[in-house]
Amino acid sequence: MIGVESDWSSEPPPRYFTLEDYEGGEARWCPGCGDLAVLTAVKRICRDEQLPPEKVVCVSGIGCSSRFPHYMKTYGFHGLHGRALPVACGVRSRRPDLHVWVATGDGDCCSIGAAHWIHAVRYNMNLTVMLFNNEIYGLTKKQTSPTTPQGFATNTHPLGAVLPPLKPVSATLGFTNVSFVAQTVDWNIAHLYATLKKAHEHKGLSFVHILQRCPTFTPGVFDDLQSDPERILLLEHENGIPIDPAVARLYPKKLVHDPLDSNMARILADRVEELPLGLLYCDPDRPGYEEFTGRGIGMGVGEKLEFLNRELDRFTI
Amino acid sequence: MTEASSTPAASGRRPSQRTPSGPVRTAEQIVEIVSDSGEGAQKAGQSFAAICAQMGNGIWTVEIIPAEIKPPARSRAGASGIRVRFGSDRVTNMGDSADLVVAFNEQVLYGRISQDVYDEGLVILLENKWATDRREVVRREYAEALEDFDRRGYNVIGVPMEEECLKLTPTPRLGKNMFVLGMLSAIYTRDIDLALNEISRVFARKGPKVVELNQRLIRAGYDYAKENIDLSFEVLSAPREGKQVVMNGNQAAGLGVMASGMEMVAMYPITPATSISHYLAGVFPGVGGCVHQAEDEISAIGFAIGASYAGKTACTVTSGPGLALKTEFIGLAVMAEIPLVIILVQRGGPSTGLPTKVEQGELMPAIFGSPGDDPKIVFAPATIEECFHFVITARKLAETFRTPVVLLTDANLATGMQPFPRPEVKEEWLAPPIDQSPWDPEVPPYDWDEESGISPRPIPGQRGGEYVLTGLAHTRGGKVAYDPESNQTGCEMRSRKLAALRRTLKPPEVSGDPEGDLLIVGWGSTLGAIDEAVVRARSEGLRVASIHLRFLSPLEPGLDDIFARFTKVLVVEINYSDPHNAPYIDENTRRFSQLAKLIRIRTRYDVDCWSNVHGQPLSPGLVYGEIVRQIGALKGAER
Structure with missing residues (x-):
């Protein structure tokens, strides 16, 4: 073998990933869309955590925010309206090595895919679920979504949305086996980043409700939250979302909230006068369905053949 | 009744004279056990069929299942039971009219009479406790039925099943089926030890006390028939080559799933497909597999598609109404070229239709169900044996052609039991491990071969293969298509897969003369x-x-x-x-x-x-x- 060049080292060559390594197609959202901030935050987390792009899978449904996977240079699954969560759960069921991000909108998650929302939370598989809530159907052009403010005029309710909006955080906190619920806003990048990072680190399904601006169809629905810092209640706790000093300076109203306190979490989620920002609930000890679906991964061929023969023997006459 | 059904039965009446001495030899028999729901008729019939198969007979079973779990007792629509056709040769179907039926009450027989499955000369072993029932209406119904059966030319033999079972158990309703198994064993000169063994196997999990009681009930039925029932038949068996297995089509399909190397079955309960997952739920961990019961039919296929996309081809099992709900996802799997196996156990439709009955109603929906053009592979096993082997083929086809494959079975195959040669498990049947080798970034995710439409598939974890799978019209590169040509090309490529597969198929064999x-x-x-x-x-x-x-x-x-x-x-x-x-x-x-x-x-x-x-x-x-x-x-x- 003289003269043949070989690399005998058992260690793979070190790889270092920059933001560019996660840079997918050019984002085609409207100028000023809140989705762009979330996209940037996720790319930064991937870079900061040095996640190999081939080990990242972004799964989405259908809607404006569900274009998310196309703008990442990772594996992506842009599937059906409302059905991101079943696919994401299926991906994780036998692949615990993959980092799965789910992008879903208020119509996608809380309306057509509502059944999956309830059950995926209960399965508690290791997913980071980002609910982009712009309180409107955007891609189909301004129809009422379950979270559209009451009285807001849309193309399907020109005289204003008839019913009070569904509250995604309150609902999620009511689902059995919920393990992580946080709330953040697209316009505070530091808090958004810290929240998504905490969510990614959580073992189990982390549900992040992101208030997301739609400059085209719901401009101004979050104006009061943006212009009046008193409307924000910043949640603090050693087990909560780490708070950047700049964020702490911006929002004067703060509350120490233990993420294990589910009763308090529900009270906070229901508040109308203020928007709680941070980690409302987190129980790292909730059982995860992957313990069940992942049994037997990598079982050897010999063991399988032996079992199959034993099983056929049971039917043999 | 159709015109055709009023023509003479195919096989006519088989000669079967009753003789006091020595069994009557006959080529085949059709036996039914019919009861109210929950009286164990199916278990007794399955055991009887298994015993016949063990003695070398060909068998075919058909389960008679009412639409409700516990319909009112003694109701005509509540007939629950089983038909066992067994013969010297291979048996391939349920046959025509029955030879002998064991009935736990006379009313359930009318449920069967309305199906036109009985003929003159039928022998009925009928529970006779109703003759002395404390309710006048029951006594009258029973007496009227006896007269009617006589007019129809049936030979009724009253049997005090409950009275006999009461001698052994305080709950005769739960033990009658074993007593019947004993009677049938005697009448058809079955080996009583086979019956006793079979029952100890069936009830093994319930403990020795239960096994012992059931065995005593079998013996009691056996002895009762020997002493009191003047019927004795012998169905000789043909010599058989090699080892045989006996199972129903859903068990065969479940075994096929395991033998194919698939490791994930995602499902939502639906009759008559569900028993595949019942079977698998118990044994799948033996090959490292998992049955996921999803929150609905849509989620079940979505979960399977997610698992397939991430590595190993997964499977979903359903029936007609479930297929309707899964249709959008099937279209996605066609469009995005995700291998997937769909086992579709058909029942009667439309809508909820006839959930427990037989129909081949999903051929068109399976082939053409999705919006747009959705070429996919659809094939149908015709025997229990094929239910096993076709699942293994389905997994390979799904991966080779990178497409969903629908396997169409039906309620008849699902519950019918038949012996077939024991498969020799092959290592090549099992799916290979998930490919995690680096992907050549120059190769696009849909690198269609012009002739076959086939392209290799990057799997998450393969470095260099990162792409976004989308249900939108897309280019070879997997990018959302904004030009008119890309969708045309994508549709053409997916269509060519079917043409390529067809070129490998042989014409069907003609059974009989070629003209x-x-x-x-x-x-x-x-x-x-x-x-x-x-x-x-x-x-x-x-x-x-x-x-x-x-x-x-x-x-x-x-x-x-x-x-x-x-x-x-x-x-x-x-x-x-x-x-x-x-x-x-x-x-x-x-x-x-x-x-x-x-x-x-x-x-x-x-x-x-x-x-x-x-x-x-x-x-x-x-x-x-x-x-x-x-x-x-x-x-x-x-x-």
Whole structure:
């Protein structure tokens, strides 16, 4: 073998990933869309955590925010309206090595895919679920979504949305086996980043409700939250979302909230006068369905053949 | 009742005289056990069938399942039970009228009489406790039924089943089925030890006390029949080569899933598909697999697609209504080229239809269900054995052609039991480990081969293969297509997969002479009934043959050539068509059965069809009757 060049080292060559390594197609959202901030935050987390792009899978449904996977240079699954969560759960069921991000909108998650929302939370598989809530159907052009403010005029309710909006955080906190619920806003990048990072680190399904601006169809629905810092209640706790000093300076109203306190979490989620920002609930000890679906991964061929023969023997006459 | 069903039964009455000395030898017998729900008739019948198979007989079973779990007792629509047809040779279908039926009350028999499955000469072993029931209405119903049965020419033998069982157990309702198993073992000269062993196997998990009680009940039934029932038959068995297994079609499909190396079955409960997952739930961990019960049918297929996308081809099992809900996801799997196996156990439709009955109603929905053009592979096993082997083929086809594959079985195959040669498990059947080697970034995710439409598939974890799978029209590179040509090209490439697969298929074999007056075309579970009818008609000199299709999308090649050699081609299946003589329907408005429609699209032949939606497995007698009628009409036209 003289003269043949070989690399005998058992260690793979070190790889270092920059933001560019996660840079997918050019984002085609409207100028000023809140989705762009979330996209940037996720790319930064991937870079900061040095996640190999081939080990990242972004799964989405259908809607404006569900274009998310196309703008990442990772594996992506842009599937059906409302059905991101079943696919994401299926991906994780036998692949615990993959980092799965789910992008879903208020119509996608809380309306057509509502059944999956309830059950995926209960399965508690290791997913980071980002609910982009712009309180409107955007891609189909301004129809009422379950979270559209009451009285807001849309193309399907020109005289204003008839019913009070569904509250995604309150609902999620009511689902059995919920393990992580946080709330953040697209316009505070530091808090958004810290929240998504905490969510990614959580073992189990982390549900992040992101208030997301739609400059085209719901401009101004979050104006009061943006212009009046008193409307924000910043949640603090050693087990909560780490708070950047700049964020702490911006929002004067703060509350120490233990993420294990589910009763308090529900009270906070229901508040109308203020928007709680941070980690409302987190129980790292909730059982995860992957313990069940992942049994037997990598079982050897010999063991399988032996079992199959034993099983056929049971039917043999 | 259709016209055909009023013609003489295919096999006529088999000679079966009662003799006091020595068993009567007979080539085959059809036995039914019919009861109210929850009285264990199916368990007794399955055990009896297993014993017959162990003694070397061919068997076929059909379960009689009411639509409710515990319908009112002694109701005609609540008949629950099982039919066991066993014979010296291989048995491939349920046959025609029964020879002997054990009934736990007289009312459930009417449920069966309405299905036209009994004939003059039928022997009934009937629980006779109703004659002395404390309720006057019950005593009257029983007496009236006895008179009616006599008029119909049935031979009723009253048996005090409950009274006899009470001698052994305070809950005779739960033990009667074993007593019946004992009686049948005596009447059909079965080996009592086989029965005792079978029951200790069936009840092994329930502990020795339960096993012992059931064995005593079997002995009691056996002894009772020997002493009191003047019936004795012997169905000899033909010598058999090699080891055999006996199971139903859903167990065979479940075993096929394991033998194929698939590791994930995602499902939502639906009759009659669910028992595949019942079987698998117990044994799947033995090969490292998992049954996921999803929150709905849509989520079940979504979960399977997610698992498939991430590595190993997964499977979902469902029936007609579930297929309707999964349709959008099936379209996605076609469009985004995700391998997936869908086991579709058909039942009667539309809507909730006949959930526990037999129909081949999902052929068209399976092939054409999704919006837009959605070429996918659809094929149908015709026997229990094929239910096993076809799942293994399905997994390979799904991966080779990177597409969903639908396996169409039905309620008849799902619950029917039949022996077949024990498969020799092969390592190559198992799916290989997930490929995690680096991907050449120069190769796009849809690098379609121009001739076959096939392209290799990057799997998450493969470095360099990162792409975004989308249900939107997309380019070779997997990018959302904004130009008109990309969608056209994508559709063409996916279509070529079916053409490529078709080029590898052989024309179907003609059963019977290669030319003649009438060719019967069938598919799926009707194989045995059609074969038996054709053999009988041919033995009587009729020029009839049959072919049985397995591949339906793509359709098997060579049909035009085969059809050209027959005067008439008749598709026989069990889904709806307007009968040829239906009132208010003429040749312009007549709607054809599903395979007939498909063949009329794919060939240049004006094929006719005969079908019904009675919810029953096809019987050879019905097919035979139609063959006689069709050939008669052809001859009439010639004159």
